[in-house]
Amino acid sequence: MIASFLIQTLNGLASASLLFLVALGLTLIFGVTRVVNFAHGSFFMLGAYMAVSFHELVGGGLLGFWGGAVIAALAVGVVGALIEITILRRIYRAPELLQLITTFGVVLVLKDVVLYTWGPEDILGPRAPGLAGAMWIFGKPIPQYDLLLLVLGPLVGLVVWLLLTRTDWGTRVRAATEDRDMAAALGINQALMFTGVFALGALLAGLAGALALPREPANHNMDLTIIADVFVVTVVGGLGSLPGAYVAAVIISVVKAWCIGIGDVRLFGTVFSFSKLTLVAEFIVMAIVLIIRPWGLFGTPQAAQRVAAASILPMPVPDMKRWWPLGLLMLALVALPLIVDRFTVVLVTDIIIFALFAASLGLIMGIGGMASFGHAAYFGAGAYAAAVAFKAGASFVVAIPTGVAFAAALAVLFGWFCVRLSGVSLAMLTLAFAQITWAIAFQWDSVTGGSNGLVGIWPPELLSSKSAYYFATLLLAGAAILLIWRSVHAPLGFLLRAGRDSRIRAEAVGIDVRIVQWRAIILAGSAAGLAGALYVFSKGSLSPDLLSIPRSVDALAMVLIGGVQTLVGPVVGAVVFITLQDWIVRATPYWHAVLGITLILITIIFPQGIVGTLRQWRQRRESAP
Amino acid sequence: MTAPVLAVEEIGKSFKGFRAVERASFTVDAGELLALIGPNGAGKTTTFNMINGQLLPDHGHVRLGGEDVTGWPPRALWRAGVARTFQITQTFASMSVAENLLVAILSRQKSAGLLAAAGNAHADEVQTRLAEVGMAHAADTLCSVLAYGDLKRVELAIALVDDPRLLLMDEPTAGMAARERGALMRLVAERARQRRTAVLFTEHDMDVVFGHADRVVVMNRGRLIAEGTPEEVRASPIVREIYLGGEAISAVGGGGI
Ligand SMILES: Nc1ncnc2c1ncn2[C@@H]1O[C@H](COP(=O)(O)OP(=O)(O)OP(=O)(O)O)[C@@H](O)[C@H]1O
Ligand SMILES: [Mg+2]
Numbered sequence: 072m073i074a075s076f077l078i079q080t081l082n083g084l085a086s087a088s089l090l091f092l093v094a095l096g097l098t099l100i101f102g103v104t105r106v107v108n109f110a111h112g113s114f115f116m117l118g119a120y121m122a123v124s125f126h127e128l129v130g131g132g133l134l135g136f137w138g139g140a141v142i143a144a145l146a147v148g149v150v151g152a153l154i155e156i157t158i159l160r161r162i163y164r165a166p167e168l169l170q171l172i173t174t175f176g177v178v179l180v181l182k183d184v185v186l187y188t189w190g191p192e193d194i195l196g197p198r199a200p201g202l203a204g205a206m207w208i209f210g211k212p213i214p215q216y217d218l219l220l221l222v223l224g225p226l227v228g229l230v231v232w233l234l235l236t237r238t239d240w241g242t243r244v245r246a247a248t249e250d251r252d253m254a255a256a257l258g259i260n261q262a263l264m265f266t267g268v269f270a271l272g273a274l275l276a277g278l279a280g281a282l283a284l285p286r287e288p289a290n291h292n293m294d295l296t297i298i299a300d301v302f303v304v305t306v307v308g309g310l311g312s313l314p315g316a317y318v319a320a321v322i323i324s325v326v327k328a329w330c331i332g333i334g335d336v337r338l339f340g341t342v343f344s345f346s347k348l349t350l351v352a353e354f355i356v357m358a359i360v361l362i363i364r365p366w367g368l369f370g371t372p373q374a375a376q377r378v379a380a381a382s383i384l385p386m387p388v389p390d391m392k393r394w395w396p397l398g399l400l401m402l403a404l405v406a407l408p409l410i411v412d413r414f415t416v417v418l419v420t421d422i423i424i425f426a427l428f429a430a431s432l433g434l435i436m437g438i439g440g441m442a443s444f445g446h447a448a449y450f451g452a453g454a455y456a457a458a459v460a461f462k463a464g465a466s467f468v469v470a471i472p473t474g475v476a477f478a479a480a481l482a483v484l485f486g487w488f489c490v491r492l493s494g495v496s497l498a499m500l501t502l503a504f505a506q507i508t509w510a511i512a513f514q515w516d517s518v519t520g521g522s523n524g525l526v527g528i529w530p531p532e533l534l535s536s537k538s539a540y541y542f543a544t545l546l547l548a549g550a551a552i553l554l555i556w557r558s559v560h561a562p563l564g565f566l567l568r569a570g571r572d573s574r575i576r577a578e579a580v581g582i583d584v585r586i587v588q589w590r591a592i593i594l595a596g597s598a599a600g601l602a603g604a605l606y607v608f609s610k611g612s613l614s615p616d617l618l619s620i621p622r623s624v625d626a627l628a629m630v631l632i633g634g635v636q637t638l639v640g641p642v643v644g645a646v647v648f649i650t651l652q653d654w655i656v657r658a659t660p661y662w663h664a665v666l667g668i669t670l671i672l673i674t675i676i677f678p679q680g681i682v683g684t685l686r687q688w689r690q691r692r693e694s695a696p
Numbered sequence: 697m698t699a700p701v702l703a704v705e706e707i708g709k710s711f712k713g714f715r716a717v718e719r720a721s722f723t724v725d726a727g728e729l730l731a732l733i734g735p736n737g738a739g740k741t742t743t744f745n746m747i748n749g750q751l752l753p754d755h756g757h758v759r760l761g762g763e764d765v766t767g768w769p770p771r772a773l774w775r776a777g778v779a780r781t782f783q784i785t786q787t788f789a790s791m792s793v794a795e796n797l798l799v800a801i802l803s804r805q806k807s808a809g810l811l812a813a814a815g816n817a818h819a820d821e822v823q824t825r826l827a828e829v830g831m832a833h834a835a836d837t838l839c840s841v842l843a844y845g846d847l848k849r850v851e852l853a854i855a856l857v858d859d860p861r862l863l864l865m866d867e868p869t870a871g872m873a874a875r876e877r878g879a880l881m882r883l884v885a886e887r888a889r890q891r892r893t894a895v896l897f898t899e900h901d902m903d904v905v906f907g908h909a910d911r912v913v914v915m916n917r918g919r920l921i922a923e924g925t926p927e928e929v930r931a932s933p934i935v936r937e938i939y940l941g942g943e944a945i946s947a948v949g950g951g952g953i
Contacts, residue, residue, distance in 0.1 A: 562802045565791075565795065565798065565799050566802060572787075572788040575786050577803075578771050579750075579780050579782075580771075580774055580800040580857075581774035581775050581800075581858075583771055636790075
């Protein structure tokens with residue numbers, strides 16, 4: 072028993088080393104540039120693929136493996152530098168949320184670059200020469216390579232630490248981390264340093280990717296899997312803290328390894344599989360830390376949210392006299408099935424569902440100022456709950472409210488934690504929540520159908536035709552969208568905006584900003600749950616894909632394309648997004664890259680989105696005589 | 697004898713070993729205007745933050761009408777009748793002046809509704825409140841485009857919405873013309889007398905301080921160094937020495953942020 076615990080601990084420490092290298096790079100970059108680089112997981116993946124290619128080129132042996140690791144790390148460093156120079160440089164002054172989305176655009180582009188270059192199959196990487204065997208400790212085997220990794224992580228950490236404390240360059244980097252303005256005043260060439268730090272951070276991630284090869288094949292999920300873990304590590308360790316990154320990486324990895332080590336346990340007559348609970352364990356660790364120290368183990372309490380006044384837009388109460396466009400639109404929507412073909416009806420049903428999904432995110436993100444990178448958690452929860460209820464014998468009329476209620480309950484739970492954080496930490500937390508929800512759906516075979524999902528979830532006879540279901544969707548989702556719009560100009564919306572505009576003033580006039588935000592999250596979560604429930608009955612099936620990070624980012628993209636902080640923006644964004652997607656997916660397999668480039672361009676050039684930009688133009692025209 | 701509206705007892709706060717405020721004590725009675733003055737960095741805003749709950753004092757107590765309210769969050773203090781304006785104005789930038797007041801009014805209800813339109817219900821009250829501070833004409837102007845002096849007035853209107861028993865004003869007239877300063881302070885003084893509001897304010901403009909305060913306390917490097925009527929403080933040699941570097945007080949205008 073003790074022996075197996077020891078083995079699992081060593082195993083966990085080996086994983087911690089890889090996680091630490093990636094988190095270290097992320098933290099270095101954040102310290103100097105204040106950008107949380109979403110694409111850091113992509114650098115990890117790129118490192119793995121490049122090492123595989125190098126190995127294929129020169130063959131096995133010491134050179135093939137270790138040379139490959141070094142070359143891959145350096146190559147990823149160069150890629151990082153190029154990305155910094157072409158993209159990152161343009162967003163250093165943008166709001167945090169936009170920065171995250173820009174770097175997620177990079178994630179999408181790199182995903183397709185990997186797909187294009189290396190193909191869709193997993194590729195088995197080289198083993199470390201001479202270390203393929205196992206060592207025996209207390210009669211149990213432990214891979215030699217794990218023992219090496221265990222030492223290698225802290226060793227690289229030490230090298231970076233020496234670089235930071237013993238060299239001139241390191242001193243300047245630390246000065247810039249402590250105080251950017253001061254560093255600028257001292258005449259430190261910031262542009263060059265930023266590029267250098269970014270390249271170093273990317274290099275570390277690339278190295279970790281190459282070193283991960285003996286443990287897992289190069290595959291397409293590496294990027295988001297590792298970044299979700301790294302975000303958890305960063306939230307637990309404290310954003311910007313190097314020791315925090317290591318300690319948190321160790322805690323998370325070791326707890327996970329223990330769960331696997333415990334395996335199946337018989338409790339009260341039922342078998343509990345701890346090995347399937349690894350992500351839940353991760354969640355519990357994170358939750359405990361957040362309850363005790365919301366800013367992380369080694370972090371410092373966040374300074375007041377920096378909300379640039381310029382990034383806040385007014386929210387005019389809609390002029391009732393000008394509501395005829397809405398009336399006209401309603402009429403067109405009602406008449407639609409009579410005019411167009413069946414495929415278009417299905418497409419518009421999709422659009423309406425995603426419009427609700429986007430509008431619900433718009434409420435917490437635009438009006439509430441809370442970034443969410445995990446909104447798909449509620450969408451998926453609604454879909455799964457409705458589907459499971461349906462499979463258990465509930466009718467459509469019961470299944471839909473079940474979906475909404477379950478999503479609301481999830482929002483109550485997640486929201487409680489979310490309102491304790493803000494800015495990028497919040498964004499990372501929401502992403503981790505969604506990832507955990509995904510893992511539960513993926514692993515809980517007996518209820519969710521695991522990776523296959525569930526099939527045969529169809530609406531009742533009455534709604535079985537595409538146009539009948541379209542009307543049901545229009546009615547339910549339309550009502551929910553109107554409710555969200557209404558709430559923006561109701562007391563809830565005002566208090567929510569108040570907390571966003573000036574938290575300190577809001578609290579000083581008696582508003583409990585956290586409670587208000589929590590309510591908004593619950594409202595938005597329920598609405599997203601309704602969207603999910605409607606979605607699953609329109610498709611007839613579902614899979615864990617519904618909960619994945621790209622789904623969450625789809626919602627973000629819709630809100631952003633339409634215009635965050637505008638009332639109709641998210642809905643407009645959903646229309647544009649789904650239409651474009653439908654069209655591009657048919658034309659090219661590289662939809663991700665197209666979406667990624669779109670996100671990068673929007674965040675850099677049109678951060679106000681379609682509706683915001685149109686409004687600006689109109690205002691400019693009106694103010695000009 | 698009844699307890700003073702505000703009693704500050706030996707409060708102190710350090711930032712990483714730097715003592716911003718040390719053992720400060722004073723009281724403010726109902727209907728009284730107390731000025732807290734001192735050079736830049738003296739610790740005035742830090743004192744305000746401890747009284748209003750933005751900061752937790754390292755030691756000491758804050759009492760409101762005798763009740764110990766040390767460590768209460770700002771929102772609880774607001775419900776107990778403490779209102780505040782900020783040195784760096786804090787308003788809701790995406791909203792109009794009227795909506796800024798509306799928010800303060802809406803916070804009275806415990807739960808924020810989803811369906812009722814917020815806009816029209818309190819229009820009359822908002823107008824009256826704005827008229828009091830001379831901002832009725834700007835009701836529909838966005839706060840983000842207001843001049844600094846006007847923002848200060850909006851902040852005052854927000855603070856007065858619930859008729860506080862204690863009003864804290866951190867440099868209420870900064871950014872205003874001399875005549876406007878007098879008008880604003882007269883308004884506050886009149887309210888204090890009529891409704892028995894206790895007022896604590898900081899100010900760098902000595903005309904404002906000596907023209908409107910009933911009493912003055914002087915702070916330097918975190919410590920209270922003098923207290924008395926405006927005349928006494930004006931005459932005090934220590935105050936002249938430390939606070940004004942020997943210059944005649946009346947010669948010092950505006951200054952500070
Ligand atoms: N959050 C903080 N962290 C560190 N130091 C602080 C903090 N807040 C204030 N200080 C320091 O405490 C001292 C007192 O600051 P405070 O803002 O209270 O002064 P003040 O009297 O209001 O000055 P002013 O007239 O310029 O407004 C200053 O030296 C300031 O730098
Ligand atoms: Mg001050």
